[in-house]
Amino acid sequence: MSNTRLLIPSRAAQQPDWTRWDDLDRVLGELARRPALVSEETTAALREELAFVARGTAFVIQAGDCAELFSDSGPERIRAKATALHALGDLFESLTKLPVVRIGRFAGQYAKPRSNPWEQLPDGTRVPVYRGDAVNGAEATASARQPDPHRLLRAYELAQRALVELRTAPPASGTVSAVLAPTYISHEALLLEYEHALLRSDARGGRYASSAPFLWIGERTRQPDHAHIDLAATVSNPVGVKVGPDASPADVTALLDRLNPGNQPGRLTLIVRMGAERIGVALPALLAGLGPRAAEAVWMTDPMHGNTRTTAAGQKSRVLTDVLSEVETFFTVMRAHGLHAGGLHLESAPDDVTECVLRTEDLAVDTPLPRYESACDPRLNPAQAAEVVRLAASLAVG
Ligand code: PEP
Ligand code: MN
Numbered sequence: 115m116s117n118t119r120l121l122i123p124s125r126a127a128q129q130p131d132w133t134r135w136d137d138l139d140r141v142l143g144e145l146a147r148r149p150a151l152v153s154e155e156t157t158a159a160l161r162e163e164l165a166f167v168a169r170g171t172a173f174v175i176q177a178g179d180c181a182e183l184f185s186d187s188g189p190e191r192i193r194a195k196a197t198a199l200h201a202l203g204d205l206f207e208s209l210t211k212l213p214v215v216r217i218g219r220f221a222g223q224y225a226k227p228r229s230n231p232w233e234q235l236p237d238g239t240r241v242p243v244y245r246g247d248a249v250n251g252a253e254a255t256a257s258a259r260q261p262d263p264h265r266l267l268r269a270y271e272l273a274q275r276a277l278v279e280l281r282t283a284p285p286a287s288g289t290v291s292a293v294l295a296p297t298y299i300s301h302e303a304l305l306l307e308y309e310h311a312l313l314r315s316d317a318r319g320g321r322y323a324s325s326a327p328f329l330w331i332g333e334r335t336r337q338p339d340h341a342h343i344d345l346a347a348t349v350s351n352p353v354g355v356k357v358g359p360d361a362s363p364a365d366v367t368a369l370l371d372r373l374n375p376g377n378q379p380g381r382l383t384l385i386v387r388m389g390a391e392r393i394g395v396a397l398p399a400l401l402a403g404l405g406p407r408a409a410e411a412v413w414m415t416d417p418m419h420g421n422t423r424t425t426a427a428g429q430k431s432r433v434l435t436d437v438l439s440e441v442e443t444f445f446t447v448m449r450a451h452g453l454h455a456g457g458l459h460l461e462s463a464p465d466d467v468t469e470c471v472l473r474t475e476d477l478a479v480d481t482p483l484p485r486y487e488s489a490c491d492p493r494l495n496p497a498q499a500a501e502v503v504r505l506a507a508s509l510a511v512g
Contacts, residue, residue: 126306126341128227128334130249130261138263138307145266145311150324151222151273152299154316154350160298160327161352163215164380167456168412173212173510174383174457175202176300176328176414177499178219180491181226184247187272189279191464195220196280196297198464198496202503203295209507214295219461221276221299222326224248224269225308226490227334233259244489248305252489266308273299273325303329303353306341316350323349330354330385333419338368347372352380359388359396359420363403370410383412385459389420390439397444401451408453415444416459417502422491425471426480431492432470433477438505445509458506461491462499469493 132138166172177199179186196218203214225246232240235254242259244252248269251258280297303309303323314324323329323345333356335342346353355369366384374382388396401408417440421432441458448455463469468485469492471477486492494502 125337125339126335127337128304128332129306130245132261132263134261134263141263141266142307142311145270145308148270148312150314151270151277151312152324152327154314154322154324156296156298157322157327157351160215160217161350161380164352164383164412165378166213166380167215168379168454170454171212172215173206173210174215174217174412174414175199175206175460175503176217176219176457177202177460177462179223179463179488180219180461180493181244181246181489182220182223183252183489184224184268184272187221187276189275192221192276192279193283194464198462198499199297200295201496202460202462202499205500205503206507206510209504210511212510215298215457216295217298217300217328219300219459221280222269222273222301224265224272225302225304227302227304227332229334246304247489248308266305266311269308270312270325298328299326300328300330300354301326302332303342303345304332304335306345309345313349318350320350321348323351326351328352328354330356330383332356333358333387336365336369338365338372343369343372352383354383354385354414356385356387356416356419357400359392361400363400366400366404367407370407374410377410380412382410383414383456385414385416386444387416387419387459388440390417390436390443392420393440393443393447397447398450401447401453408451412456413448413453414457414459415441415455417441417444418459418461418491423477425477425483427482429483429486429492431477431483433474434470434472434494434498434501435474437470437494437498437502441502441506442509445506455506455510458502460499460502461488461493463487463493463495466495466497467493468495470495470498472498
């Protein structure tokens with residue numbers, strides 16, 4: 115057993131089978147010596163901004179790629195992604211006058227949890243599934259799908275370059291909180307070795323995750339006694355956890371206990387992704403079960419991950435009307451329980467992609483969607499994302 119493995123203290127789901135353990139150890143040693151990607155101050159600043167969200171005096175928009183590609187992470191592309199995020203933030207602010215905290219799903223969103231470890235190919239053979247550019251290549255060949263630890267170093271370097279770009283050339287942003295609106299970055303805290311190698315000491319003798327100011331734990335890795343929640347519990351960053359339709363009040367209570375025992379506003383964000391069909395029953399049941407403890411977290415809606423469908427041509431897609439319906443139900447249920455609807459979590463592209471469709475009928479089209487560039491889940495294009503933001507804005511002030 116390598117030293118690397120000893121870093122991981124408890125059960126860990128969704129980890130790559132690196133195979134090349136010596137390479138992994140060398141890469142992790144190198145990452146541990148590299149500078150923090152983000153400072154403790156940035157992390158603390160975001161936590162304070164999220165405390166405003168907890169009190170209902172600000173709103174979060176978190177948006178960007180499902181799976182970011184290394185080849186789509188150069189300075190120009192990061193700028194395009196940040197500009198698209200700020201356009202959504204500006205739109206919401208102009209409609210509501212509520213300041214928007216802007217968090218990108220980019221500059222590090224390189225790892226994916228997967229439902230199936232294998233991908234079946236049309237010729238009847240299978241290859242290991244794509245787990246994000248930080249692990250393996252998207253091309254469906256056995257050699258591309260071999261996990262390569264050197265990719266972790268590339269992920270770090272691209273995130274570092276992206277952060278330089280975001281600092282030196284911030285996107286023009288128009289309205290209410292323009293001077294207070296940096297571009298925060300975020301990604302799913304999935305690859306435990308990577309996150310552990312980038313832990314750094316904070317001023318209070320604790321530690322923080324220096325890979326991004328905001329990290330979230332996915333629906334598949336949020337077991338309260340597993341390694342991902344252990345990691346989130348011991349860092350001082352604001353953290354998020356995805357909450358699907360089968361999460362029970364006991365599950366979420368355990369998350370509150372582990373991740374926000376001091377009930378600090380802004381520390382924990384629950385990102386609800388129940389699907390348009392189920393949220394109307396599942397979210398009220400969850401909130402009723404939590405009672406007053408529900409107010410111990412910021413609540414955001416992710417109207418993407420519970421609404422994934424397949425077109426007749428076999429592509430993953432999402433229907434805009436389902437996305438809008440989940441957002442509307444989220445706001446209605448939150449209001450009925452006396453809680454703030456704190457934000458939107460979207461998968462969106464800066465380009466006019468056609469990965470999500472407008473209506474359910476569009477799923478029946480048996481030709482491939484014309485502009486489909488996502489390496490994983492389907493993203494909203496800017497016009498579709500703006501429609502979601504407009505609806506959220508009308509519900510926030512209505
Ligand atoms: C994601 O955010 O891309 C994702 C996989 O989400 P979830 O964990 O909610 O399924
Ligand atoms: Mn996704």
